[in-house]
Amino acid sequence: MPTVEKTEGGRVTVRGIGEFGLGDQAEVSEDDAAYLCDERGDFERIDDVAAEDETGGDDVHQEDGPPDPDDLEDDAESGTLPFNPADLTNDEVADRAADIDDPATLRALLNLEEEQKDRSGATDAIEERLGELEG
Known part of the structure; x- marks a missing residue:
């Protein structure tokens, strides 16, 4: 699964995905990554291999649950x-x-x-x- 990072704008809640502030990262589906990076434009896709290497294979960011x-x-x-x-x-x-x-x-x-x-x-x-x- 691709990892995305919030790179522009303020804090947002994206329905079905979670809440993000600048610098927040999350693993998302391919479709969600395309939406966040291409359509919204305030996220960037992070190299999955680089993120895994930096974290020792742990999840870069895991949501605590659905946004409030x-x-x-x-x-x-x-x-x-x-x-x-x-x-x-x-x-x-x-x-x-x-x-x-x-x-x-x-x-x-x-x-x-x-x-x-x-x-x-x-x-x-x-x-x-x-x-x-x-x-």
Whole structure:
């Protein structure tokens, strides 16, 4: 299994994979590695052989369990995130996302929306703004 490392942006929770901060590493499936490295772009694939040599064959990073969905909600309530999408309509999410210029913040909001309500209108709006920024 490939090992990936979080190399850009802030702390994120990736549904079905785990929570990551800068420098965190995890073994993931080939499909998850492709998603994290190619589609998200804030992870890099680490040479499996080099990671094994450095750790003596031990897991580089092992998740303690599934991420706590309340963590992202806490970020929104504490002001770490500009808003909690679950508190807004799809149109309000779109309006507020249009004013955000930080891809990491948009990714965190997208993950929060997916964890809470997973509304296509809200996720589409956030993904559209993210696409505008990442070109």
